[in-house]
Structure formats: structure tokens, C-alpha cells
Amino acid sequence: xxxxxxxxxxxxxxxSRGEVVLGTWLNLGSSLTAEIVARAGFxxxxxxxxxxxxxxxxLMQQLQAIEASPAVPLVRVAFNEPWLFKxxxxxxxxxxxxxxxxxxxxxxxxxxxxxxxxxxxxxxASMTRPAGFGAEFTEYRARANELLLAVIxxxxxxxxxxxxxxxxxxxxxxxxxxxxxxxxxxxxxxxLDSDVAQAALRRIEKAARDHGKAMGILVPTCEVAARYIxxxxxxxxxxxxxxxxxxxxRNVASVLKAQRDKVAEAGAKMSGDRGRG
Numbered sequence: 133x134x135x136x137x138x139x140x141x142x143x144x145x146x147x148s149r150g151e152v153v154l155g156t157w158l159n160l161g162s163s164l165t166a167e168i169v170a171r172a173g174f175x176x177x178x179x180x181x182x183x184x185x186x187x188x189x190x191l192m193q194q195l196q197a198i199e200a201s202p203a204v205p206l207v208r209v210a211f212n213e214p215w216l217f218k219x220x221x222x223x224x225x226x227x228x229x230x231x232x233x234x235x236x237x238x239x240x241x242x243x244x245x246x247x248x249x250x251x252x253x254x255x256x257a258s259m260t261r262p263a264g265f266g267a268e269f270t271e272y273r274a275r276a277n278e279l280l281l282a283v284i285x286x287x288x289x290x291x292x293x294x295x296x297x298x299x300x301x302x303x304x305x306x307x308x309x310x311x312x313x314x315x316x317x318x319x320x321x322x323x324l325d326s327d328v329a330q331a332a333l334r335r336i337e338k339a340a341r342d343h344g345k346a347m348g349i350l351v352p353t354c355e356v357a358a359r360y361i362x363x364x365x366x367x368x369x370x371x372x373x374x375x376x377x378x379x380x381x382r383n384v385a386s387v388l389k390a391q392r393d394k395v396a397e398a399g400a401k402m403s404g405d406r407g408r409g
Contacts, residue, residue, distance in 0.1 A: 140262060140272070141204045141226050142279040143176060143367075144305065147346045152361055155206075157350065157372035161186025163193035165373040170201035177203050178369060181220070182210045182231050192223050192261070206281065212238055214245040218255050221246065224262035227281025229308060234290040236297035242284065243303035247277045251303070281305050283348060283367070287313035292332045299339035306367050307340050308348035309333065337363070 146153055155176035158166050161184055169177060179186070179194050186194065191207065198205045208229040209216045217228060230242045244252035256273065263269040282303055287310030291298060299307060311324045320326040324333075340347045341364075348367030351357050357370050 140279050143204050143281050147366055152366050155369040159184035160373050161190040163197040166194040167197035169373050170198045170203045174203050177205055179207045182208050195224055212242050217245040222260040229283040231285045233284050234288045235294050236301055239284050239298045239301045239304055243282050251277050283308050285310045289317040295336050295339040299343040299345050306346045306348045
């Protein structure tokens with residue numbers, strides 16, 4: 133498509149075909165790390181406005197950095213608040229992740245806040261970035277409801293209790309597990325493999341299957357990701373830009389220190405040998 137409307141790279145068709153799409157988190161608020169990660173080959177990237185360091189200006193810059201890549205940009209908003217949805221969507225992401233949803237009513241309001249009337253109550257403005265600053269508004273207005281992805285985070289015990297009703301909400305595309313918040317809410321912080329957490333996951337997975345919703349999760353390693361892909365999860369994320377930088381820096385520093393210490397040890401040994409000679 134031409135103009136600004138090409139900014140929406142929808143994941144919905146791939147998910148509807150049953151494909152697994154792989155992503156990662158962006159929480160540094162940096163357009164440079166966003167561009168680096170976008171070029172790495174991920175299917176989608178999640179710009180984190182809940183726990184990340186950036187604000188709306190940094191969000192716009194990250195979206196611009198991702199634009200030239202095939203990666204699909206999603207944004208996690210900080211709260212289930214319509215004004216946040218409006219401001220975020222008007223900058224041009226391909227969908228939203230909404231945290232801390234505890235009931236079907238909250239999920240329904242989140243979906244409605246993402247959609248233009250009559251399906252929702254998103255405010256209409258023609259001169260926004262995803263509408264090509266007005267040049268592609270008619271097309272964007274006509275298809276935004278169809279293409280934008282609604283990702284509902286399941287990270288509260290009360291959400292598990294109401295999961296069948298949440299999964300039944302029209303317009304909810306993905307039920308996404310927030311592992312740390314969910315396990316904390318269930319009384320087993322960080323213990324995703326515990327019996328309590330696994331029982332909750334099985335209940336969520338059943339609701340997703342029963343209502344034709346995709347499942348998603350963020351995990352720390354590729355090995356753990358493989359396990360959830362085998363279980364049928366489609367929106368799977370590993371790590372973050374911060375984690376990549378942190379781990380890469382630590383790995384290099386560790387190797388350099390080992391090399392330095394090896395050279396120093398060899399030098400000390402040679403000095404000792406000369407002294408004895």
C-alpha cells in the first residue's frame with residue numbers, strides 16, 4: 133500500500149493462519165537499539181511503555197526506527213486507560229498490549245478503546261502519523277479496526293478465574309501470559325513451572341482454544357520458548373534490548389578479564405623462573 137497507511141504491518145493474518153511469530157521487548161527507550169533489534173530478524177517488537185524508560189517522544193522515534201524493517205511494532209501501554217490508547221495509536225503501532233486485565237468487562241473496554249465507532253469509542257483525527265498525516269486517512273479509518281492487534285495480558289489471579297469470559301470477548305486477539313506478575317499473583321513468585329502456575333496456564337490455554345484466541349508468552353531463553361511453541365503458543369517473545377546489551381557486555385568483559393589474568397599469570401611465572409635462574 134502507498135503512503136502512511138503502509139505503517140500498519142498487521143500480525144492478524146499470520147496468527148489467523150496458525151503461524152508462530154517471534155519477538156522481543158524494547159525497554160531502553162532508544163531508537164538506536166530499536167533499529168538494531170528490528171534488523172536482527174524478529175517478526176515483531178514490543179515497545180514497553182509500562183516498565184520501559186521511554187515516553188511518547190521516544191515511542192515515536194522507536195516506531196520511526198522500526199518502520200523500514202519487516203518487524204511489526206506493538207506497544208504495551210502503562211494502564212488500561214482510553215486516553216493512553218488514543219495517544220499511542222495515533223503514533224502508528226500495529227497493535228497494543230494491555231496489562232493487568234482482571235475481568236471480561238475490562239477486556240471489553242480495552243478492545244472498544246482501540247476501535248473507531250461504531251465498534252468502539254476511539255477518537256477520530258485525520259492528521260495522525262499512521263494516516264499519513266491526512267493523506268491516507270480514509271483508508272486508515274476504514275481498516276484500522278480490522279488490522280490492529282489487541283493483546284490482553286493475563287497476569288492476575290482474578291483474570292484466571294474469569295478467563296473463559298475474557299477469551300469470549302470479541303476483538304481480543306491474543307491472551308498473553310505475564311509470567312512474573314501472574315506467578316506473584318498466584319502466590320508462587322517466579323515459579324512458572326510450579327503446579328499452581330501450570331494449572332493456571334492449562335486453564336488459560338483451554339479458554340483460548342475454546343474461543344479461537346492465540347496464546348502468547350515472554351520467556352527468558354530460546355530453550356523455554358521452544359517448549360511453549362510446542363504447546364501451541366503463537367506470539368512468543370524472548371529477552372529484551374536491555375538484556376541483550378547487558379549480557380553481551382558482561383560476556384565480553386568476562387572474556388577480557390580472563391585473558392588479562394592469564395597473561396598476568398604467565399608473566400608472573402616467567403618472572404619467578406628468571407629469579408630462580
